[in-house]
Amino acid sequence: MSYLFVKYLHILAAIFLFGFGMGSYLYLIAAKRSGDPRVIAQVAGMVVRFDNWITTPAGVLQLATGYAMARMAGLDLTRGWLLSGVLIFFGVGALWLPVLILQKRMQAVAAQADACGAALGNEFLRLYRPWFYLGVAGFVGMFWVVAVMAMKSLPWPG
16 A cells, blocks of 8 residues: 555545544534433434544544554654654543543433433533533644644644
8 A cells, every 4th residue: 555545544534533523523512502402312313423433433544544654654653743643642532432421421311301301401511511621622632633743743842
């Protein structure tokens, strides 16, 4: 497989990570703002499916193609900018796992409220708040990863 083809796959994976990740995030925020448990349950269900079927596999492809490109280019994986980007990527991944769990739980709580004809309770907000802030932190981390990888240097002093 040529380096340029692997790079193409790597860029596509980044687009899918950002596109589906950000889209899912914003759709669930908009659904929550509706206050309608039925809407929230349906949107959260779609978000969970898209994250499982598209966003998570894109993250795996991102890591695999990044590793392949580094190897093909003969780069030292412990090099400052490359190691920093990978560590930030794994940090974002560590934030992503609780996000997936919280989304599934929010979907279940909203579906239960819808089935009972009840309003969303405190349980949903207890799940939503950390989901929201983990999402913010995760996207900030992904912007840093892209900056480090695009510039092939650390974007901060040192």
